[in-house]
Amino acid sequence: MTGHVIWGDFTSALKRHDEAFLGGTRESFKDGCPGTMALGGYIDKTLRGADKVRVEEHLASCPLCRHLAVELYLVLRNRASSPPEAFMQFLLGLVPEAKTVACAQG
């Protein structure tokens, strides 16, 4: 039941602010608020059981965390893009030998 409430809230929030990100607010997250990773795990459905229920119950009562969850969802739903070649070369250079292997294969 709580899950339906949360996802229903997501849907209406997405309709209102599809491209809006965490805007100005003077509210502060509380100590009981789950971390960003927990929210991410809830959105990508990694969290199960008691952890999932805990996050859902918190989201039902915390608009700030719901807002953050919507923002994370908007970022997570993005399809991965193809970065520029220079970027890929940079990454390979971070672990130098990887460049040699990639060139040998290419």
Next chain:
Amino acid sequence: MRGSQATFVELKSCISGNQQSWSEFSNRYAGVVFSAVHKVIQGKMYKVNQDDIQDVAQNVFVRLVKKDFNLLRKYDSSRCSLSTYLTIIARSTALDFVRYGFFNTIPLDDFDRDARVEAHEPEQGPDFPEGLLTERQSTILRLLFYKDYDVPMVAEALGVKAQTVRSIKHQALSRLREHFAEAQAS
């Protein structure tokens, strides 16, 4: 756990220094990080500079390999997927860039804390009188008093000496005191 076995194997291989694994990891997740950075910056800044997006995305991976792949070692597949983990790191890095124009090199690698420290946007911080402080002075005051960084953390983030931070802080506070003393006197 869904997909966690394959992820566990490739991460271990990366962390152990296997260059082939790093190449595969990069090919698989570069797009995830790049698009997350692009999305965040695009949503926050009026003009999107492609070079900035690339710089920020590169910095994400620099952070991943730093300190012997410390961030990758900390990944816990029971909490979220690897794509989600990398996306959250990318988002945090991009937000730091948007807010401060530099990369957070401070080991705030507990990204769970981000949910607590990112509640306020920088423009909601202390409102310094316009034109009174330089950009560097206001940045340092915000980091010290608003984000609760200590002096060494600010120095590392800005790439300056700790004494420089103290000096700029002193100058900024002096200017603020003079300003408000004058305002009160009049």
